[in-house]
Amino acid sequence: MVALRIVSLLASVNTVAYGLGMATKPRNPSGKVGPPADSRNSRADWIRAGLALLMKSGIGAVRVEPLALRLGVTKGSFYWHFKDRAELHAAMLEEWHTATTGNIIGDVDREMLDGRARLRQLITRVPSEPKVARLETAVRSWATSDEKAKKTVALVDRRRVDYVASVLQEIGIDAPTAHLRARIIHLALIGSFFTAMTTQVMPEPEFWAEVEKLLAEV
Numbered sequence: 001m002v003a004l005r006i007v008s009l010l011a012s013v014n015t016v017a018y019g020l021g022m023a024t025k026p027r028n029p030s031g032k033v034g035p036p037a038d039s040r041n042s043r044a045d046w047i048r049a050g051l052a053l054l055m056k057s058g059i060g061a062v063r064v065e066p067l068a069l070r071l072g073v074t075k076g077s078f079y080w081h082f083k084d085r086a087e088l089h090a091a092m093l094e095e096w097h098t099a100t101t102g103n104i105i106g107d108v109d110r111e112m113l114d115g116r117a118r119l120r121q122l123i124t125r126v127p128s129e130p131k132v133a134r135l136e137t138a139v140r141s142w143a144t145s146d147e148k149a150k151k152t153v154a155l156v157d158r159r160r161v162d163y164v165a166s167v168l169q170e171i172g173i174d175a176p177t178a179h180l181r182a183r184i185i186h187l188a189l190i191g192s193f194f195t196a197m198t199t200q201v202m203p204e205p206e207f208w209a210e211v212e213k214l215l216a217e218v
Contacts, residue, residue, distance in 0.1 A: 041073055046067065046071070046078060047092055049070050050062050050067060051092055053067060053070065054092065054135075055134040055135050058142070062088070062089065062092070089149075097155065101156050104125060108121045114170070115168070115170030116216060118170075119215065119216060122164065123211065126205075130197075130201065130202055133196035133197055157186065160186055161186050162179075164181075164182035168181055168215060181215050
């Protein structure tokens with residue numbers, strides 16, 4: 001949502017950390033009896049490494065060999081966790097969706113606040129770290145040339161806007177106006193990400209506080 005949040009970038013392996021539990025259960029698509037000797041890296045490690053490489057060099061660079069080199073393992077470790085590169089790409093999109101939208105909505109809903117307090121919670125979670133913009137813009141760039149990525153971005157956008165619209169309706173704003181305002185704030189957020197790519201600066205908290213007032217005006 002407008003509250004997209006990434007906890008930190010782990011410089012040691014250039015990976016994205018969301019402060020959430022990703023699926024790390026080992027799998028063996030090849031049907032081999034046991035894991036390769038260097039399968040110590042989890043599925044989550046590969047997904048994080050993939051997202052880091054996506055941010056740095058684009059989706060074309062997210063291939064098995066450079067990822068294995070980045071993680072210090074052989075390509076055999078990759079195939080312990082994924083059938084092929086397409087499956088990794090799908091997992092990266094799923095992780096982006098979950099971390100930037102599903103988990104945020106879940107966190108806010110679990111607090112069981114009223115509409116205005118939920119809106120305030122979303123606004124306070126707006127990122128201030130320009131590095132966050134790198135992932136969002138990288139995924140959206142990917143979506144311009146990949147149908148699955150395009151569908152995932154469309155799904156995320158729709159879910160974010162619908163959620164904010166539902167919060168605004170709870171405040172007392174009529175449905176058409178709530179949806180329009182939700183679209184406006186989402187476009188403002190996306191715009192701030194792209195601006196941060198050149199300025200390395202995200203809007204200050206005061207900016208989003210003013211946005212909150214405008215959104216909640218009945």
